[in-house]
Amino acid sequence: MNLTLGQKLTRTKPTERVAEQGHAPAAGRLGRSMGLFPLTMIGVGATIGTGIFFTMVEAVPKAGPSVILSFMLAAITAGLTALCYAELSFRIPAAGSSYSFAYATVGEFAAFIMAFCLLLEYGLAASATAIGWSDYLNNFLTNAVGWQIPEALRTPMVVSTPNGVQFNPGHVNLPPILLVLLCGALLIRGTRESAATNAVMVLIKLAILVFFVVIAFSGFDIDNFHPFFNGATSHGAGGMVGVTAAAATVFFSFIGLDTVATAGEEVRDPTRNVPVAILSALVIVTVFYMLVAVAAVGAQPAHMFEGQQAGLSVILQNVTGKSWPALVLSAGAVISVFSVTLVTIYGQTRILYAISRDGLIPKAFQKVHPRTLAPVGNTVIVCIAVGIVAGLVDSTFLWDMVSMGTLTAFIVVSIAVPVLRAKEGVSLTKGFRVPFGPYLVPGMSIAACLYLMYGLSMTTYRVFAVWMTVAVLTYFIYGIRNSRLNKAAA
Secondary structure, three states: OOOOHHHHHHOOOOHHHHHHHOOOOOOOOOOOOEOHHHHHHHHHHHHOOHHHHHOHHHHHHHHHHHHHHHHHHHHHHHHHHHHHHHHHHHHOOOOOOHHHHHHHHOOHHHHHHHHHHHHHHHHHHHHHHHHHHHHHHHHHHHHHHOOOOOHHHOOOOEEEEOOEEEEOOOOOOHHHHHHHHHHHHHHHHOHHHHHHHHHHHHHHHHHHHHHHHHHHHHOOOHHHHOOOOOOOOOOOOOHHHHHHHHHHHHHHHHHHHHHHHHOHHHEOOHHHHHHHHHHHHHHHHHHHHHHHHHHHHHHOOHHHOOOOOOHHHHHHHHHHOOOHHHHHHHHHHHHHHHHHHHHHHHHHHHHHHHHHHOOOOOHHHHOOOOOOOOOHHHHHHHHHHHHHHHHHEOHHHOHHHHHHHHHHHHHHHHHHHHHHHHHHHHHOOOOOOOOOOOOHHHHHHHHHHHHHHOOOOHHHHHHHHHHHHHHHHHHHHHHHHHOHHHHHHO
16 A cells, blocks of 8 residues: 555554554563662652752752742653553553653654653763762762872863863873763663662662751751842843743753653553553652752852862762762762663663664664573663763753653653544453543643753754754655554555
8 A cells, every 4th residue: 555655654553553562472572570669769860969959050040049040940740741651551561651641642754753752861871970970989089088080081072161262182081981881780680670779779878868968958048049130140041031041941851750651661560550650650750759849049159150070079068068978979879860860861761662673773773692681782772872962962961861861751651641532432441541632741741841941042943953953854865764654565
């Protein structure tokens, strides 16, 4: 059957086929080995740590003490989208998350573009968190043994400065590269081992953040919240403009919600466990984000955050006048940020696995090891790419790009809910459903995402446009001809 170009671009994969792929007995499928607790910990592990340990340095200068509202705004936006994720993950419990949801609802071309947004989101998030891990590792070594990693081995080649881009020939940020290699080795061993290790690291992370909150509140000064909003002539943006800009920067840290959905094919009883894990992770994340943000701003004037490496450790050292609290927190950060990098690399590989299985990218990304049931070649390729970016580029280039990819993914997920409801109609099976009908919550989610996008810089939009151009060219050169749906229709 010959399809028109429009029909090819909008062809969808039936939802039952998407779900059945996770149950297929084929040797190449992923193994179902995760329960509710480790799945929830994947969501928490991908989220807590990224926004708190690192982005306070980027967000507070933009918003001042009102950065607390930025975290709240991001959390509300993520919460609206989490409800959409929960319904779709119940209907379509498959690897690929937003990509799989889009393929079953809005069509192949939109799904492929969504996939490239996810690749941008996960790849740069893994690189950015690995870079931040380097700062805490260096802080830990300084406080523990009085030794620092040589500057040429802990600074990237490409650095963003107020005067433009600066190149440092011969420099490489080595710790992030080593971290990515460790994560890759663990992921190659298998999902069950990776999930168990991640759960332990997440519990350590939560304990460390409680430790920070308790000590930081001992140095709490209400005057640090005055003035609450930046002035119009301040270094950051004034009023709610600054709040929005900061919220757009920190929003990428809610990537954990998407990561839970990417694991749909490796979860036992996914129609129950995936929605519950998404909502549980959101609640845990929001509570910890707000506690740490209030404690940090209360313990240190907003102007001190800018350019502060290993910021939370420095705050504890300044509050107590001693190095041991900073040592404890740096050690906890070294462990916990490992979990963030681990699960974001994991999410990246599962997105590639899903796209490859549909024929839209080469088959190398869907090959699974017969013993570990892990996509080994896929994982190696991802780790090489992430390691190169983490070792050579300043993280300043990465934060807003991750937020752009995340917000785009959340918009498509929100659109998919009413589309899926319309397709299934009265035959819609029982299970979790977005409250108040198929339009109100998804519509509010889309509006909130667009509002946060407005706060991103023009540079972010330009780079995103280039990436989308690459996506479109890839689809028309390779994807449209090699799609499994295209071959099935031939």
